[in-house]
Structures are given as structure tokens and as C-alpha cells.
Amino acid sequence: MRLHDWLEANGRIRHVEEAVAAGFTRYAVRGAIARKEVGRIRRSWLALPGAPFDLRRAAQVSGRLGCLSAARHHGLWTLDDGRRHLCVPRNASRFDPRDDVVHWGHGPIRPHRFELVDPVVNALIDIADCQPLDSALATWESALRTGAVSVGLLRQLPMRSSAAQRIRRGASQLSDSGIESIPYARLCRSGLAVEQQVRLDGHPVDLLVEGCVVVQVDGYEFHRSKGQRQRDIAQDRRLVLMGFVVFRYDYETVLYDWETIEREVRTAVAVAAVR
Incomplete structure (x- = not known):
């Protein structure tokens, strides 16, 4: 097998x-570089032209993708801040750094020199310190939901960061998606009693606020069929007939018009209290 083919089969x-x-000799490596079959990044990395740019950038700084960039690479839900995050040694x-966000040092799992992406746990701890609480919590819960980490593992790991400790205490596996974690955290912070995945009318609802207001969240990635949409609307009607106030919000409203959501939910709770 040629070095080019081996790289093609191993992430480029x-x-x-x-x-x-x-099994490639150093002579063979130097020959492939001389013939421009493969490229060299600094002294230690070999790459093909189609190698992911983010990984090439990590190799250029002798670091790793970290924080949100690592979480995205691991397939976790993130609220993108539009920037690349890199982890580099303290020395x-x-x-x-260009426009990249640089995180110095490493988390509780010590990386090895062949890694270009930080381990999930390290990324989560950086996210806790780097991102707003709501979006950080959503990514942590995504890691729990997908099995990338477990509650037991998170409890055992040392976490000096007070932000990481706070999120560890509050993270759960009840949210169906990252976009559901955000309204849960925000409504709880506003002083309302909020429950997740409560079964009403034989089906779980995303959030039940103060026992009287149902909040359903339709995520961006959740492309519903016409039949599913009709079933959702029918369930909303049945809940209204049972005496609940029902609000259904989409991804954009949760992220960009939170004030409206909080005002409507708090008003509905106040009205329900005097009935």
C-alpha cells in the first residue's frame, strides 16, 4: 500500500x-513528500490536500481542536459561536492565533501526541468555562444522551472549575435534544417549577411548568412529516381540553426571541393561578 492510500483510509x-x-519506513515517508504525493505540516504531521482544514490548523499549532470545535467533531449538539477553538500546551x-479561541493546557484526561481532537470530557469542561451556562448545559446533556459520557464518569472526574461543577450537578438525560435543554434551564432560573418528559394524555411533553403550562419545543433538526405534525396538533388540542395551557415553540424562537417565550409562559402561569 502506498502512503497516500494509507492516509486516504485514515482520515487524510x-x-x-x-x-x-x-510499516512505512522513514525513507518511504521522505520519498512520498519529495514526490509531493503527501504534504508535511510542521515536522510531525502528514496530510493529503483534502484533509479537514480544522485538523490541519490544529496540527499547525501543535495542538488539538478543543471546546466547541471538539464537541462538534465528536457529534455533540452545540450552539455554534462561529469560531474555531484550539487547545495548546501551556508552554x-x-x-x-489568528481569529481562533485558544485554550491553554488540558483537562483531566491527558492527551497524547497523536491526537488532533480533545477527548469529550476535556471539551465539556472547556465549554463550561467558555460558553454561556444554557448552551454549555445543552452540550453536556447531548453528551449524556448520546452515551459519549456517563453520569457516573462525570461524578468521578476531578473538576476544579466551579462552572463545570455547577453544570455537572444540573445535567440530566431527560432532554430529547439540545434545544430543549435551553428553555428548561432558563425557565428554572426564572424561579418557575419545571418538569421534563411528564406523561400527559398518554404521551410525554417536553416541559410542564408549574403543573399547568405545557411547553413543546420543535428542534431545528426535527423535520416532521405532515402526519406527525397533525398528531402533534391533535395532542395540543387534547391537552387544552384537559385544562392545560399549551405553547409550541420552534428552534429560532428559542434562540432569538427568548423574551417572548418567558413573558408568555410567566403570564400563563399567573392567569392559571387565579382560576
């Missing part, structure tokens, strides 16, 4: 030592 970017461990120097 790998450490030189990994190539040597796979790193001589690199231009």
Missing part, C-alpha cells in the same frame, strides 16, 4: 510516527 492526516508504526509559543 496522521502523525509521522503512526505511519512508521503502520506553547511561536504561533499566530
